[in-house]
Amino acid sequence: MNRPLRRLSLVVAFLFFALFASTTWVQFIRAGQLNAMPGNSRQLYAEFGRERGAILVAGGAAIAASVPSGDQYEKLRTYAAGPLYAPVTGYYSLRYGTSGIERSENDLLAGSSDELFYRNLSSLLTGEKPSGASVELTIRPKVQQAAWDALDGRKGAVVALDPATGDVLAMVSSPSYDPNTLASHDGDTEAQAWDALNADEDDPLVNRATSTLYPPGSTFKVITAAAALESGDYTADTLLKGPQELPLPQTSNTLKNDEGTACGPNDQVSLADALRISCNTAFGDLGLTLGADALQEQAEKFGFGQSLSIPTTVATSRYPTGDDVAGPLLAYSAIGQGSDVATPLQVAMISAAVANDGVVMRPNLIANVRDADAQVVEQPSPEELGRAVSSETAGTLRDMMELVVSSGTGSRAQIEGATVGGKTGTAQHGAGLPPYAWFTSFAxxxxxQVAVAVVIEDGGSTESAYGGRLSAPVAKTVMEAALDG
Structure with missing residues (x-):
């Protein structure tokens, strides 16, 4: 072979090698990256064409399912109850991705989870598309509907828990939205719905039950009372200072009672009566005596400061530290004001722990996960987060909270034939702004058993926003639905 032919053969060999290398790079090394690119229409077709598993409520009714779409995507995600369950299910959108259970359980719903590998192996061998698993929630439809109806369109949230297991029986956030508008395969329809939802000042896309942090108001007094009882220095009958106004350290300001009067004769009130009538000055003084460390430790035992996944993400409730509880601020933190913040889920966990003999259970939304053949893939077991208070203290707190309902600020939550305990709250969150109305309870x-927390935003005037007037009747309705089965 002469020299020109040898050179030409080397060039051709190099070109073949370059072609082989580039093909290998694209088809194997960069395959995953290319598949994941947002603009890859083939990937979108494959993703939306899968037999995505349904989301079910307790009893098996589907609240999210995939149906034939008649277009290139093959399947359309539909939501049977629309806004009722939207904060829980979330949305599954061609353009805007996923949220809620659709996001947290996406691999199982889409059939791509490693837990489904062997079950989908036959589909892979035959070239069929893998089938997703169905996810059944712990939500009980009757309780969910009762919470939605009782909230009646007002801004706020309701959470109902099974105290013994941590199962979420209801989770309502209002205002809500219709996820069907975001699941449309029409890009203009999706975009219009998305823009309208994000422009809405009421934030309908936000799940207020788990993502919004509110000042807990006087519902936090249950934690302050727990810290006092756990110290061993107090009983339900211990007399506390309960003047009309409480002088605060390092300032000329005072802490006042909502009613503008002292909480008892000679400016004294028992711990049990202070909770029953929600005496600010008694609990403010109690907080100053106990100290910030004791209140923080007790709050954390109830779940404050813990990162939770149920499996959707939950905002972390916080008890303040450092300068936020220095001097007079400590008294405000003891009554759930100042820099205290909590989700409605966390406030429900307080009552649930009291009802559960002092043990805090991890909240959970998933009852079970089943593959396409209805075989169980996952079935979470109840899990303890820890003990908030001793059994004895829990019993005392139950008695005190029952007094709140039988003869105190929570009387509108009474249920005939049931034992009910609760705590009202009216949380200030800015000068001149209507307060938040709270109620946390168990029955x-x-x-x-059931534990419920209700928050109603901007309830009106300070007087009308008392948790006992607005939120206690909502909690009563939800508890009745849960107890009736």
Whole structure:
């Protein structure tokens, strides 16, 4: 072979090698990256064409399912109850991705989870598309509907828990939205719905039950009372200072009672009565005596400061530290004001722990996960987060919270034939702004238990926003639905 032919063969060999290398790079090394590119229409077709698993509520009714779409995507995600469950299910959108359970359980719903590998192996061998698993929630439809109806369109949230297991029986956030508008395969329809939802000042896309941090107001007094009882220096009958106004350290300001009067004769009130009538000055003084460390430790035992996933992400409730509880601020933190913040889920966990003999259970939304053949893939077991208070203290707190309902600020939550305990709250969150109305509670009838937290935003005037007037009746309705089965 002469020299020109040898050179030409080397050039051709190099070109073949370059072609082989580039093909290998694209088809194997960069395959995953290219598949994941947002503009890859083939990937979108494959993703939306899968037999995505349904999301079910307790009892098996589907609240999210995939149906034939008649277009290139093959499947359309639909939401049977629309706004009722939207904060829980979230949305599954061609343009805007996922949220809620659709996001946290996406691999299982889409059939791409490693847990489904062997179950989908036959599909891979035959070239069929893998089938997603169905996710059944712990939500009970009757309780969810009762919470939605009782909230009646007002801004706020309701959470109902099973104290013994941590199962979420209801989770309502209002205002809500219709996820069907975001699941449309029409880009203009999706974009218009998305822009309208994001422009809405009421934030309908936000799940207020788990993502919004509110000042807990006087519902936090349950934690302050727990810290006092756990110290061993107080009982339900211990007399506290309960003047009309409480002088605060390092300032000329005072802490006042909402009613403008002292909480008892000779400016004294028992711990039990202070909770029953929600005496600010008594609990403010109690907080100053106990100290910030004791209140923080007790709050953390109830779940404050813990990162939670149920499996959707939950904002972390916080008890303030450092300068935020220095001097007079400590008294405000003891009554749930100042820099205290909590989600409605966390406030429900307080009552649930009291009802559960002092043990805090990890909240959970998933009852089970089943593959396309209805075989169980996952079935979470109840899990303890820890003990908030001793059994004895829990019993005392139950008695005190029952007094709140039987003869105190929470009387509108009474249920005939059931034992009900609760705590009202009216949380200030800015000068001149209407306060938030809170109620946290538990109820038991026979072997059925439930714990409920309700928050209603901007309830009106300070007087009308008392948690006992607005939120306690909502909690009563939800508890009745849970106890009735």
């Amino acid at each position: 038991q009838r026979g072997d059925r």
